[in-house]
């Protein structure tokens with residue numbers, strides 16, 4: 369009797385927890401939507417989504433202009449692409465080495481080290497990267513007769529990539545190491561080499577977890593705004609040239625919200641507009657990833 | 670008689686611990702040899718020496734010779750990858766790759782480049798699945814995930830996967846221990862058919878099974894090969910009293 373009563377209470381408690389989480393999420397979306405609508409009452413959706421210049425200011429006539437967000441989108445895309453172009457291959461290779469090639473004694477030392485590194489706020493690496501890496505790349509650029517501004521997308525992307533590398537490789541290593549040993553034996557027993565086993569059996573089998581690792585790292589990268597404030601800067605250039613300075617959506621949100629403006633200022637509301645776009649973007653990114661994982665499950669079981 | 674695999678004075682050490690003591694055993698071609706003995710006596714260890722699956726075990730040390738068609742497989746000049754394509758292995762727990770049924774069987778031929786074009790590969794897959802007695806059950810769903818098959822089907826798929834590279838010898842470590850009697854019967858039937866083309870070595874805890882499917886039986890005890898001989902003889906007139914004790918169920 370007693371245990372039944374406990375079970376019932378636990379059930380109600382967990383149900384309330386679950387409902388609470390969902391309600392809070394809905395509340396966030398609704399409030400975000402509300403502010404976004406107020407913003408779009410002042411600036412047209414079309415001008416915002418497709419405008420090519422980002423320089424929010426008020427004309428003497430009282431008209432608010434310069435809310436074209438395209439340069440922010442391209443800037444975000446450029447920097448995260450560069451970051452991922454570094455973190456994805458390096459992270460996977462580190463993971464493959466540690467999980468499949470390294471001697472067990474070596475792995476025993478390196479894996480906890482990597483986990484510790486992954487736990488350090490990425491901002492710390494960012495700071496390191498800015499004070500040491502950026503000058504290095506700049507001087508490298510100088511010797512190659514390329515002018516690399518310290519605020520270039522390339523450097524910001526590199527910094528971001530290096531910043532999430534420990535996190536990414538630790539997650540990928542987990543994904544590989546979790547695979548049952550019998551898979552490796554099955555492949556090796558058929559006369560496959562270590563590299564064939566990795567490429568044809570282990571990486572495909574770990575694919576959903578690798579995608580998850582990639583997305584987690586990506587959202588962490590996008591979330592780490594401060595580093596981009598320091599590295600990438602605020603210049604909203606519309607360019608795909610990695611040597612030029614760009615800015616990102618998150619940096620501009622911070623920029624719009626800092627300072628002592630009133631809260632119903634158009635600039636402040638624009639931050640919600642940007643936030644909403646980010647929300648939609650990550651939402652669809654997640655759906656895409658889920659779809660990919662589902663498809664993968666259907667084929668690979 | 671010429672042995673397919675001839676093991677001579679094999680001593681195996683895991684670090685300080687010796688697991689096999691001076692084992693000498695010949696495995697006749699086109700026959701099934703059963704390895705029996707109490708748990709922990711070294712059957713799996715012995716089996717894994719035959720295709721060098723033990724190579725990755727740290728601190729492993731081995732003395733003696735394992736001759737495959739007269740050549741020592743532990744000779745430094747031997748290519749392990751090539752060796753394992755001649756000596757295949759089926760494990761205790763079915764371990765299909767998390768891919769389609771077709772890709773599981775095609776895996777070996779693909780890595781060893783055993784075919785000229787797609788249709789040749791299709792043929793290999795069909796032939797292997799047919800030999801493993803699985804073709805009729807899966808021919809309409811070759812692209813389905815292999816992990817969705819039943820345990821018995823998965824084990825037959827693993828056998829098909831091993832056959833597909835056309836090995837000379839197939840090693841099986843308790844291949845039926847996770848299966849029900851019907852699936853076991855199917856696999857025993859299969860082993861009997863495969864014998865004509867391959868040399869088979871099977872570890873089993875099921876003495877009736879050993880008696881049914883093998884022509885030669887080897888009894889291991891605490892790392893020693895106690896007795897080996899023609900299956901019928903070993904079961905009816907064991908020479909060693911430990912063998913006698915084991916097969917009559919007095920211990921083990």
Ligand SMILES: Nc1ncnc2c1ncn2[C@@H]1O[C@H](COP(=O)(O)OP(=O)(O)OP(=O)(O)O)[C@@H](O)[C@H]1O
Nearest residue numbers: 683686688706707708709710711712713714715726
């Ligand atoms: N990787 C290893 N490292 C150290 N010792 C090992 C290892 N593998 C096996 N052994 C030891 O070697 C001995 C023989 O083990 P083995 O697995 O060959 O027995 P088995 O006859 O297959 O037993 P079972 O019937 O239970 O499968 C055991 O004492 C075991 O503890």
Ligand SMILES: [Mg+2]
Nearest residue numbers: 712713714842
């Ligand atoms: Mg065993």
